[in-house]
Amino acid sequence: MGYTSSARQPVRDRVQDLIVSRTDAVTRILFEAFPTAEVRLFYALGYTAIAIFCWGVYLQIRKYRRGAALHLEGTLGSRFGSMAAQVFSQRTVARRDPKAGAAHRLIFYGFALLFLGTATITLQYDILAPLFGIRFWYGNFYLAFSLILDIAGVALIGGLLYMMYRREWLKLPKLDYARPDRSPGDPDFDRPQYRREDWAFLWTLVIIGCTGYLLEAARLVWLQARPDVWDTRWWSPVGALIAAALRAVGLGAHGGGVLRAGLWWFHGLLALVFIALIPYTKVKHIFTAAGSLMVKDPLAAQRLPLVPASQEAPGVAKITDFTWKQLLNLDACTKCGRCHEACPARAVGAPLSPRDVILSLREFANAALESSTLPDAAQLSVHGKAPGQVAMETLWSCRTCMACVEICPVAVEHVPIIVQMRRKLVEDGAMDPLLTKTLQTIHKTGNSFGESKRKRGGWTKTLPFKIKDARKEPVDVLWFVGDYASFDPRNQRVSQTFATLLYEAGVDFGILYDGESNAGNDVRRVGEEGLYEVLAGANIAALAGATFSTIVTTDPHSYNTIRNEYPDFGGKYQIQHYTSFVKQLFADGKLKVTSPLRVRATFHDPCHLGRFNKGYEPPRDLLKLLGCELVEMGRSRDNSFCCGAGGGRIWIPDPVGAEKPAQNRIREAAAIPGLEVYVVSCPKDLTMFEDALKTTGNEGKFVVKELIELIREAIPVRSAEAACV
Amino acid sequence: MKILVAVKQVAALDEDFTIRADGRDVDADFLIRDLNEWDDFSLEEAVKIKEASSEPVEVLAVCVAPDEADEALRKCLAKGADRAVRVWDDALEGSDPIAIARVLAAVARSEQPSLVFAGVQSSDQAFASTGIATAAFLEWPHAAVVTLLTYTPGAANAVFRRELEGGLLHEVEIQCPAVLTIQLGINTPRYASLRSIKQAAAKPIEVKSLGDLGLSGDDVGETGSHSRVRRMYVPDKGRAQLIEGDAAAKAKRLAEIIREFKGESA
Numbered sequence: 001m002g003y004t005s006s007a008r009q010p011v012r013d014r015v016q017d018l019i020v021s022r023t024d025a026v027t028r029i030l031f032e033a034f035p036t037a038e039v040r041l042f043y044a045l046g047y048t049a050i051a052i053f054c055w056g057v058y059l060q061i062r063k064y065r066r067g068a069a070l071h072l073e074g075t076l077g078s079r080f081g082s083m084a085a086q087v088f089s090q091r092t093v094a095r096r097d098p099k100a101g102a103a104h105r106l107i108f109y110g111f112a113l114l115f116l117g118t119a120t121i122t123l124q125y126d127i128l129a130p131l132f133g134i135r136f137w138y139g140n141f142y143l144a145f146s147l148i149l150d151i152a153g154v155a156l157i158g159g160l161l162y163m164m165y166r167r168e169w170l171k172l173p174k175l176d177y178a179r180p181d182r183s184p185g186d187p188d189f190d191r192p193q194y195r196r197e198d199w200a201f202l203w204t205l206v207i208i209g210c211t212g213y214l215l216e217a218a219r220l221v222w223l224q225a226r227p228d229v230w231d232t233r234w235w236s237p238v239g240a241l242i243a244a245a246l247r248a249v250g251l252g253a254h255g256g257g258v259l260r261a262g263l264w265w266f267h268g269l270l271a272l273v274f275i276a277l278i279p280y281t282k283v284k285h286i287f288t289a290a291g292s293l294m295v296k297d298p299l300a301a302q303r304l305p306l307v308p309a310s311q312e313a314p315g316v317a318k319i320t321d322f323t324w325k326q327l328l329n330l331d332a333c334t335k336c337g338r339c340h341e342a343c344p345a346r347a348v349g350a351p352l353s354p355r356d357v358i359l360s361l362r363e364f365a366n367a368a369l370e371s372s373t374l375p376d377a378a379q380l381s382v383h384g385k386a387p388g389q390v391a392m393e394t395l396w397s398c399r400t401c402m403a404c405v406e407i408c409p410v411a412v413e414h415v416p417i418i419v420q421m422r423r424k425l426v427e428d429g430a431m432d433p434l435l436t437k438t439l440q441t442i443h444k445t446g447n448s449f450g451e452s453k454r455k456r457g458g459w460t461k462t463l464p465f466k467i468k469d470a471r472k473e474p475v476d477v478l479w480f481v482g483d484y485a486s487f488d489p490r491n492q493r494v495s496q497t498f499a500t501l502l503y504e505a506g507v508d509f510g511i512l513y514d515g516e517s518n519a520g521n522d523v524r525r526v527g528e529e530g531l532y533e534v535l536a537g538a539n540i541a542a543l544a545g546a547t548f549s550t551i552v553t554t555d556p557h558s559y560n561t562i563r564n565e566y567p568d569f570g571g572k573y574q575i576q577h578y579t580s581f582v583k584q585l586f587a588d589g590k591l592k593v594t595s596p597l598r599v600r601a602t603f604h605d606p607c608h609l610g611r612f613n614k615g616y617e618p619p620r621d622l623l624k625l626l627g628c629e630l631v632e633m634g635r636s637r638d639n640s641f642c643c644g645a646g647g648g649r650i651w652i653p654d655p656v657g658a659e660k661p662a663q664n665r666i667r668e669a670a671a672i673p674g675l676e677v678y679v680v681s682c683p684k685d686l687t688m689f690e691d692a693l694k695t696t697g698n699e700g701k702f703v704v705k706e707l708i709e710l711i712r713e714a715i716p717v718r719s720a721e722a723a724c725v
Numbered sequence: 726m727k728i729l730v731a732v733k734q735v736a737a738l739d740e741d742f743t744i745r746a747d748g749r750d751v752d753a754d755f756l757i758r759d760l761n762e763w764d765d766f767s768l769e770e771a772v773k774i775k776e777a778s779s780e781p782v783e784v785l786a787v788c789v790a791p792d793e794a795d796e797a798l799r800k801c802l803a804k805g806a807d808r809a810v811r812v813w814d815d816a817l818e819g820s821d822p823i824a825i826a827r828v829l830a831a832v833a834r835s836e837q838p839s840l841v842f843a844g845v846q847s848s849d850q851a852f853a854s855t856g857i858a859t860a861a862f863l864e865w866p867h868a869a870v871v872t873l874l875t876y877t878p879g880a881a882n883a884v885f886r887r888e889l890e891g892g893l894l895h896e897v898e899i900q901c902p903a904v905l906t907i908q909l910g911i912n913t914p915r916y917a918s919l920r921s922i923k924q925a926a927a928k929p930i931e932v933k934s935l936g937d938l939g940l941s942g943d944d945v946g947e948t949g950s951h952s953r954v955r956r957m958y959v960p961d962k963g964r965a966q967l968i969e970g971d972a973a974a975k976a977k978r979l980a981e982i983i984r985e986f987k988g989e990s991a
Contacts, residue, residue, distance in 0.1 A: 529919075
């Protein structure tokens with residue numbers, strides 16, 4: 001057992017002597033005036049708390065280890081470094097909510113300093129002093145220590161009080177736990193246990209902090225006669241102020257002593273309970289959030305996981321099919337609601353909140369994987385409508401737009417979790433009949449339009465020049481056209497315009513004609529991994545038969561999968577979205593703006609160009625170059641609001657009557673005064689938003705245009721030939 | 726207990742197709758092949774019976790076609806068929822549905838299934854006779870256009886429903902073994918994921934010759950058939966024109982057209 005007053009009597013005497021002889025030997029005597037039995041009791045309770053804590057940590061680690069294996073790329077050192085940078089800057093917590101970020105920073109640093117302070121005392125009293133006789137917690141160090149910890153306490157309590165204010169008075173929708181996928185009355189509807197836990201957490205920490213100050217003040221009043229204590233009291237300014245107040249209301253030295261003894265036990269026991277409960281409550285995010293940040297995959301949504309050859313069935317059917325990392329992700333969630341707020345499906349009332357998917361799975365994992373023996377496989381299925389399970393309607397509502405993954409402050413990776421679960425649904429055929437039909441069509445024809453392969457290059461026939469067939473002759477630039485730009489009549493016009501621009505700029509380019517297949521980006525996000533492998537394989541084989549130096553694509557979806565996912569299948573290419581390629585054509589003087597556009601425009605960041613591949617600037621640079629006045633929407637760049645077409649949702653009908661994400665977005669744009677053009681740079685966006693423009697009654701107020709069309713307008717056609725386009 | 730499902734790989738026209746040199750079919754280069762839609766439903770019905778059964782049920786998919794039809798059989802294996810049999814001999818070229826039925830009946834005789842399912846018709850040629858002709862060769866009870874089926878493996882009878890004109894439904898009990906042709910909509914065929922199709926590629930497709938079934942070349946092909954396709958063609962498009970002018974001018978023009986049509990004026 002550690003320190004007891006009787007065992008350490010000689011040390012204490014020496015300290016007392018020092019205090020008398022040297023004022024700089026000031027310190028605080030632990031357990032001062034405590035009977036030995038009470039000190040023993042405290043140590044017993046302390047070790048019990050630590051044992052409960054350790055058992056909880058063991059339970060959590062055992063739970064994660066019950067997940068599937070996963071090999072992480074990168075070194076531990078670099079992972080730790082990036083995690084530490086995020087944790088100490090608290091950058092991810094402050095994003096899109098700077099006030100909450102500031103308050104959390106106060107709590108984080110306050111708590112960290114107070115923890116370090118306690119650890120320092122333990123280090124001296126229980127380790128260094130008894131073993132080596134080393135003591136440092138006195139004198140100037142002690143005084144500075146007191147001051148810093150007093151300030152840390154203020155930071156902690158201040159941050160906590162703001163959080164209480166935020167929960168109680170700001171009534172933030174993102175902190176409302178009501179679920180879009182459950183109805184009122186359902187036992188799981190708004191999870192009141194979470195609200196109770198949130199408040200218990202806040203109050204416990206506030207009370208620990210406040211009783212700490214009261215305790216400090218009571219000790220000062222108690223020991224007011226001792227100059228080493230009383231004369232240095234302003235080194236703990238908050239305690240000193242409270243002590244002054246206590247004396248003013250008539251508390252004397254004896255009363256201070258009694259109060260101190262009572263508070264000491266109250267404060268100490270509460271702190272021990274808090275420590276013991278860390279692994280069992282939301283407090284564990286201290287560890288799980290840091291751990292989750294450490295295993296963050298920067299391409300989590302952009303590059304979906306392969307199905308290992310050894311895996312019998314694809315995707316996630318049981319809770320134990322998730323990797324240990326995903327199970328850790330679930331535990332990192334602090335219910336901050338940022339994903340809930342950002343989700344386009346949730347915004348239009350679809351039965352999906354990324355937060356609730358994570359929380360459901362977490363509850364499932366806690367119930368199933370924390371017991372000493374694993375339940376039967378039949379009881380581990382995460383698919384369904386029981387508490388903790390995720391319904392297929394929820395999974396199919398996801399647009400895989402990555403808004404949730406982008407904003408999660410603790411690196412929860414929702415999109416791969418959802419897609420892995422969809423893989424199981426696809427295997428079971430549990431999906432919308434129209435989606436089934438589309439997947440069969442893509443398998444049969446290589447495109448989602450069900451058109452003949454031969455017609456893929458059909459849109460080039462009306463051009464006054466011939467586009468090279470990259471399979472037959474070498475080209476500098478290989479243009480990967482994609483399904484929508486090849487087959488959708490409205491987008492075919494954009495493709496013809498883009499071809500003309502390249503032709504006029506003197507670019508040596510070609511296409512694959514019927515050698516090209518659907519790139520597979522959305523097929524993969526639907527969860528049809530087998531079909532994706534077929535499509536990726538077909539395109540990689542077609543590209544291998546062509547000679548080119550770089551790929552340019554007008555389709556952000558194709559761009560993403562070719563850039564981030566084809567390398568896993570052996571296809572490594574240099575690829576650009578057209579916006580950065582055309583920007584370079586302007587920079588090189590191959591294209592020149594001859595009639596600047598004087599229009600008021602706003603730009604919609606396509607998910608797969610913006611969030612997925614960080615292509616925020618080139619389209620904006622182009623708009624400025626064209627002379628447009630760019631007015632940003634509230635939700636732009638990394639917070640861009642998905643058109644609703646992603647993740648295969650373009651092939652699944654939206655519920656009749658409900659708002660569609662594209663309509664929600666068009667209404668946002670319509671609020672910009674004097675808006676003339678809503679600019680997109682993705683074929684699916686053009687389709688979705690032209691439709692939404694009509695259905696929201698905004699037709700005639702402003703127009704939806706592809707950036708390519710604006711470029712064309714700013715560069716009037718040079719040759720008479722091209723005019724027939 | 727066994728269910729035999731007769732399937733066909735049908736052809737759909739691609740854009741800009743051409744007719745074969747002999748004028749009796751479309752040039753194969755312009756055909757997109759797939760499992761016949763009706764057969765998708767009959768296979769699903771068999772697999773559903775198998776999945777609901779407590780006793781072992783074997784679902785056997787049978788196709789009379791050259792090896793290009795293996796793809797359709799793989800799809801059947803991917804969707805839950807236990808075995809796939811393909812019968813082919815060059816002598817089968819030019820067989821009509823009756824000759825094909827003769828082959829299917831021979832397979833059924835050797836396999837002894839309790840039920841034989843066939844689609845009501847094929848989407849490419851639409852003779853709608855293969856299934857019933859198979860029953861005729863087997864001399865088994867049969868029924869066409871089944872829209873609902875209740876059958877417990879091992880039972881002596883199956884009960885099915887058919888839709889009649891005027892909104893009437895027909896509920897019929899039939900003695901097994903029997904041949905049923907299955908109508909679209911009887912169930913929701915499952916999706917065969919690409920992974921399951923790939924896995925099915927590892928399962929064997931049993932290839933049988935006419936000799937294996939005790940048939941000869943004369944039983945099939947054009948000699949064994951009762952009908953023969955003479956030609957396949959795209960009809961001339963009808964023409965329409967708007968005749969303008971006063972009544973007399975219109976009548977004059979109309980008379981000219983009639984004369985042209987009768988071949989009277991050059």
